[in-house]
Amino acid sequence: MSVLIYTENFDGKFKKTTFETVSYGAEIAHQMGTTAIALSLGSVADNELLTLGNYGASKVLKVNDARFSNLDNQAFAAVIAQAVEKEGANVVIMSGSNIAKAVAPRVSVKLKAGLVFAVSGLPKNLSPFTVPKKVFHGKAFADVVIKSPVKIISLAQNSFGVKENRQTAVIEAFDAKIDDAAFKTKVTSVEKSTGKIILTDAEIIVSGGRGMKSADNWKPLEELAGILGAATACSRPVSDEGWRPHSEHVGQTGKIIAPNLYIACGISGAIQHLAGVSSSKVIVAINSDKEAPIFSAADYGIIGDAQKVLPELIGAFKKFKAEN
Amino acid sequence: MKILVCISNVPDTTTKIKLTADKTAIDLANVQWIINPWDELALTRALELKEASAGKITKVSVISVGNQSAEPTIRKALAIGADDAFRVNAEAKDAYFAAFQIAEAVKTEAYDIILCGIESSDYNGSAFGGMLAEFMDHPSVSSVSNFEFAGEVVKVNREIPGGYEVVEPALPFVAIVQKGIAKEPRIPSMRGIMMARQKPLKVVEAAPAEAMTEFVAFEPPQPKAACKMVDPANVAELVELLHKEAKII
Numbered sequence: 092m093s094v095l096i097y098t099e100n101f102d103g104k105f106k107k108t109t110f111e112t113v114s115y116g117a118e119i120a121h122q123m124g125t126t127a128i129a130l131s132l133g134s135v136a137d138n139e140l141l142t143l144g145n146y147g148a149s150k151v152l153k154v155n156d157a158r159f160s161n162l163d164n165q166a167f168a169a170v171i172a173q174a175v176e177k178e179g180a181n182v183v184i185m186s187g188s189n190i191a192k193a194v195a196p197r198v199s200v201k202l203k204a205g206l207v208f209a210v211s212g213l214p215k216n217l218s219p220f221t222v223p224k225k226v227f228h229g230k231a232f233a234d235v236v237i238k239s240p241v242k243i244i245s246l247a248q249n250s251f252g253v254k255e256n257r258q259t260a261v262i263e264a265f266d267a268k269i270d271d272a273a274f275k276t277k278v279t280s281v282e283k284s285t286g287k288i289i290l291t292d293a294e295i296i297v298s299g300g301r302g303m304k305s306a307d308n309w310k311p312l313e314e315l316a317g318i319l320g321a322a323t324a325c326s327r328p329v330s331d332e333g334w335r336p337h338s339e340h341v342g343q344t345g346k347i348i349a350p351n352l353y354i355a356c357g358i359s360g361a362i363q364h365l366a367g368v369s370s371s372k373v374i375v376a377i378n379s380d381k382e383a384p385i386f387s388a389a390d391y392g393i394i395g396d397a398q399k400v401l402p403e404l405i406g407a408f409k410k411f412k413a414e415n
Numbered sequence: 416m417k418i419l420v421c422i423s424n425v426p427d428t429t430t431k432i433k434l435t436a437d438k439t440a441i442d443l444a445n446v447q448w449i450i451n452p453w454d455e456l457a458l459t460r461a462l463e464l465k466e467a468s469a470g471k472i473t474k475v476s477v478i479s480v481g482n483q484s485a486e487p488t489i490r491k492a493l494a495i496g497a498d499d500a501f502r503v504n505a506e507a508k509d510a511y512f513a514a515f516q517i518a519e520a521v522k523t524e525a526y527d528i529i530l531c532g533i534e535s536s537d538y539n540g541s542a543f544g545g546m547l548a549e550f551m552d553h554p555s556v557s558s559v560s561n562f563e564f565a566g567e568v569v570k571v572n573r574e575i576p577g578g579y580e581v582v583e584p585a586l587p588f589v590a591i592v593q594k595g596i597a598k599e600p601r602i603p604s605m606r607g608i609m610m611a612r613q614k615p616l617k618v619v620e621a622a623p624a625e626a627m628t629e630f631v632a633f634e635p636p637q638p639k640a641a642c643k644m645v646d647p648a649n650v651a652e653l654v655e656l657l658h659k660e661a662k663i664i
Binding site: 101161168195196200201206208209224227228229231234235237245276277279280281282287289292295319338340345366369372375387388391393406407408415 | 430581584627628632642643646651661664
């Protein structure tokens with residue numbers, strides 16, 4: 092019996108979401124009276140692997156194999172399933188990332204293990220094993236029972252938090268059996284902007300909607316994001332108009348985000364938009380229409396034209412940053 | 416070459432969610448049903464690829480697991496332009512069950528490319544496509560935001576943090592698609608709706624299988640406190656509130 096946590100690395104480094112996943116898995120292991128084991132695939136230095144101990148992992152299985160530097164869903168799932176079997180793990184924890192979405196379902200079928208996505212907290216019961224999850228993008232919550240002997244949980248981002256729980260982790264090399272023929276997808280090129288804050292990692296997000304009126308009006312929004320160390324985002328009409336790239340669209344059919352602070356500028360707050368942003372800790376809305384539904388989801392609101400309010404806000408945040 | 420698009424029948428995304436009195440289910444009375452938005456984009460892209468293929472792609476089929484009440488949604492997919500459809504006659508108890516059923520239903524059909532959406536807008540699972548690929552032992556690529564042919568080779572863009580990778584999968588394969596795969600979902604034309612009535616919709620009986628998960632209870636979200644309004648002439652107050660009250664800056 093154990094809890095196995097799959098830890099994603101990004102070019103050999105772990106991120107906050109990885110630590111959150113480990114923190115969560117360690118707490119479940121504690122509830123079950125067992126140990127939390129982290130699994131890492133690809134090239135990650137030992138001193139980086141040891142940081143997983145800070146969040147409760149007592150062992151780190153490493154598969155230090157360069158073939159895992161690119162994601163191949165089938166090969167990754169095969170190795171994760173091998174590790175689960177080797178450790179006799181009965182609970183497997185993954186993040187809520189695109190990698191988890193790519194790999195966890197395949198592990199589920201390999202192990203005949205029930206899988207639940209968008210899990211929003213600790214198990215409510217260990218027998219029957221019951222986890223809370225979001226449904227309809229947070230318009231309701233549900234309790235789901237996983238009926239199989241092995242359970243797989245994908246944790247919704249920012250729903251548990253990073254919790255320190257210092258353990259001395261032992262690193263163990265895991266010799267996974269996988270032939271080259273198992274890798275059936277080939278990455279031929281990568282396009283990646285560097286230095287830009289990634290939307291799904293961002294603590295603060297500044298977002299614009301149709302109320303920004305044109306693609307040319309994004310300068311102040313970007314300036315505010317720069318001051319706050321925030322990522323920029325937009326509502327669906329904005330990406331549909333081509334004012335901003337699709338990758339910035341947040342909402343039900345775009346990205347689902349959960350930052351600490353979401354600043355919505357000129358966004359009316361259609362139900363599909365709110366579904367994508369309602370997990371934000373604090374929402375600030377700036378809109379000229381005082382009846383706009385965004386205000387029902389917001390914590391703080393300013394009634395006014397975002398284009399006039401933004402320069403004021405930039406000034407106020409600059410002053411704050413200079414003084415703090 | 417043949418393409419299969421898997422579609423899920425879901426409540427309209429603008430639906431106000433109500434629970435049944437005993438809170439063990441979502442109240443589905445008076446709900447409008449639609450094709451899951453990501454699946455609809457997948458279908459749109461499949462049709463674009465077929466039209467641009469100069470006859471190389473001979474067929475786009477759709478499949479769904481559901482009882483008879485799912486048929487209007489399947490007919491809509493036919494009206495949008497799919498050539499034929501399958502319905503596995505069972506309630507889709509969970510993604511594992513649905514993926515198993517579809518793998519069984521099409522195992523002798525030899526589809527070269529299978530497309531589906533990355534998430535379902537109802538129960539927010541992201542499991543179906545990867546499970547189907549594993550049941551069929553096909554490679555899969557997830558988070559696909561672009562799909563092209565370069566001669567015989569398929570090239571897809573997979574979104575990664577901060578950008579994308581171009582991935583070439585071996586065929587047959589499953590592409591699990593997200594926003595960007597098609598610009599906008601196609602709307603059925605009047606002619607499409609008329610033609611859809613004549614297109615084949617084959618009902619397949621379900622194979623014996625168990626679900627791995629079960630929804631046992633539902634609850635509404637916690638009500639939110641009223642929005643605190645700040646005077647636009649005094650935005651410094653907002654900064655102060657975020658710092659001292661919300662303590663997030």
